Amino acid sequence: MSDHQLPHEKGFHVSWDQLHRDSRALAWRLDGKGPDAGAWRAIVAITRGGMAPAMIIARELDVRVVDTISVKSYDHQSQSDAVVLKAPDPAIIGDGAGVLVIDDLVDSGKTLEVVRALYPKAHFATVYAKPKGEPMVDTFITGVSQDTWIFFPWDMALQYVEPYRGKD
Template identity: 30%
Template sequence: MRHLDWDDVQAQAARIAAAIRTDGVPQTVVAVVRGGMVPAVLLTHQLGVRDVRALEVTHTVDDSANAAKTTEPMVRNPASLGGLDGLDVLVVDDVVGTGQALASAVRIVEQAGAARVRSAVLVVNEANWTGDRPPGETVTWIGETVRGWVVFPWEASASAGAEEAS
């Protein structure tokens, strides 16, 4: 199990932001709720992007370590994104496991009319990856790649309780 601290998260966000700047700052950032909210906010501050939106996409039945997956990613209220017609959009999440939740979020953003869609995640868990192509060909920017469960600083207290219960 990989535990990230705030310094790790800040460093990854800074590296990702630097790479994004070389490719063009997006007009809008869409955070995959819940985990993507923190890295999305960090990136918007570093990039100077003020248009931040949220999209709830989940692919696990709960927040416990190695939680079971739902058959398909579950999307709630995609209309909350509003119109993205002609915009350059960055979709952000904290971690990608199978890749299906992020792929669903990207598809929804494309369907909302975005002209350009790129993605960024702090961590890819290669142990769970099921995509047809490697993560680096699917996710535009990756902070780090691991093989196993990741605990972020904003969820450390919840995961500590889960570890004690197991």
Template identity: 60%
Template sequence: MSENAAQKPFPVSWDQFHRDARALAWRLNGAGPFRALVAVTRGGLVPAAIVARELGLRVIDTLCVASYEHTTQTEMRVLKGLSETVTRLGGDNGEGLLIVDDLVDTGRTARIIRETAPKAHIAAVYAKPMGKPLVDTFITEVSQDTWIFFPWDTGLSFQPPIRENGA
């Protein structure tokens, strides 16, 4: 999304994000068994750590993808693929791998994951309508025109009332 596009702000506190990530772990608890967890960086690192702790997963890898420069969506770049160890654990199709991200937005990242590991279980804390069909598990759906302000991207500051924002 570009900075100029009309966005509905959705600020998420650390407490709320932690609760939502634990809810994701609770929902995933019966979905396994999982042999390894893969965090989609960078946004998936925090929920992946919480999910890994809650599910007792010790084999953790990263899939490093760049698709945003601050608030502008850019060309998708895979900066680091799955490690050889995790690829072996998931076999040719990724079965038994749990892939965790903070948000599925347009689905571009999820499509790359499906090409790499078609049978991996993809989970996100938040999902937008365009990306929702590509994930197996999520906690909260938000509208496509919502911009989520994650706690690691924000500081504490005054927020004017919604009506004063022109929303």
């Protein structure tokens, strides 16, 4: 066995139930923290990973204005420069004041850096955070090591796995 692990070998598997619990915990942490008597005026989900947490948080906090910003920064498991493919209506989101920007994970922080430049007054929240990206996020629930690969439920399928020590 080598000392070098592939990204999938140090994995943190997140089930739908766990994502739901962690997203609700994030909503509870954000509750009452908005600038409008504690309320948030809109949520912007960073697609695609931020869509499920944003839906849960919007429901929990009773936020009806929900939009998406499409940012591409990964090609499978390789990270590249972040590019905005689609942004919300600027007349609605403005500079981000009173807006929650939600993503599933902050990794290097490159995606959030691009979005923060567009919405400097928004509050950035992620369910999970890695150390390099933590400075770019205002609120998160669970920290994981930089070398951990998070397997989200929308990327997974159930299948048989050989025991660690092999066959009997």
